[in-house]
Amino acid sequence: MYKMMVSDLDETLLNDDGTINAQNVTLIKRAIATGFKFVPNTGRSFKSVQPLLKQLALDNCPAQYVISYNGAAIVENLNNQIINTRGLEFSLAQQILAAGLIDPTIDAHIYTVDELYIYNISASDKAYMAERGVTYTLLDKPDITFLQSENIMKVIFETSDDDLRVGIKTAVCAQVGKQVEVTFSSQRYVEFNKIGTNKGQATTDLADKLGYNMDEVIAIGDNSNDISMIKTAGLGVAVANAIPDVKTVAKHITQKTNNEGAVAEVLQEYVLSKQ
Template identity: 85%
Template structure:
């Protein structure tokens, strides 16, 4: 019997407009009431997940968790206690930021363990952040010297141009080599974490802390930053709207999209039906 689900948020658990399908809420609450662990596993900050946790009745709950920043932080919901982090070296973060700004249309996000800073935010990204209730501080210059002593989780770049995202990846990797883990998300972001940091590694670390094995874990997602956790889990699930690369590595593909309650579909079939 599965004991934990790690779930991506945007385009997986959440509807396209950032809301959550009521079917997902009902299924998650029923599973958690029976002792199941439901763990958002997201590229976002754990702070931005708090309204969602309130909807799911997981807010400030002991022994329930959030994995943030593509696996760079594991946080217990009670008092937002940070359990572990896998941050970027400051010099590496600086190099990534400088190398990735290859075009004046690109904006950059720098995440510390508890803050988000954005340089050159685009109108579309501003709307995306507002829709999801994400708070941030704007930078007027691409200078992060003031974060020299901070715990930097990841650096990401936003553009809706597919070719430009690939060019950013190439430019950064040419500068820093294999020191980074590179993923894509939401058809708009290219993301850089410390090498070895990903949603799959974090899911494995959390499962081990809880005394579970990966065979006890369901992972569900839609985009390339979800591949590591889908491959690692005992049951790796791609939602119906997932990109082809995710569907190719999944054990199961849902009939429903993110807008139709795909997470509820999986919980109903693999968790709630066994209770």
């Protein structure tokens, strides 16, 4: 019997416009009422997930969790207590930021545990952030010296140009070698975490804390930063709109897309129908 689902948010749990399908809300609440754990596993900050947690009746709940920053932080919802972090060393974050700005159209996001800073934000990224209610502080230059005493979770870059995203990955890896985990998300971001930090490792860490084995865990996602958790979970699921690489590693592919309640489809088939 499955005891926990870890779910990506954008393009998986959420509709394309950042809202959540009503079926997802209903079935997540139903599953939680049976003692099931529903854990957002996202590249985003746990702070930006709070309105969603309220919709799901998970906000400020004990023994319910969020995995943030592609696995760099695990947070218990009660009082947003930080359980574990896997941040970047400051000097490494500096190197990533400097190496990735290969074109003047690229913007950069720097996440600490509590804050998001954005340099050179594009119009499309600004709209994307607004749709999802993400708050941030703008930087007027790519200088993060003021963050040297902070715990930096990840550094990411935004561009809608596929070739530029690949170019960013190449440039950063040429500079820092094998010190980072590199993933892509939302057809706009290339993301850099500390090596060994990913959604799959964080899922394993949380399952261990809860005393679950991985055969009792479902993971669902759509993009490359979800592959590690989909491969790690007992049941790895790709939503119908997932990229081909995700579908290749998944044990199950939903009939529904993110806009049609794919998460609800999985909960009904693999959790609620078994009770």
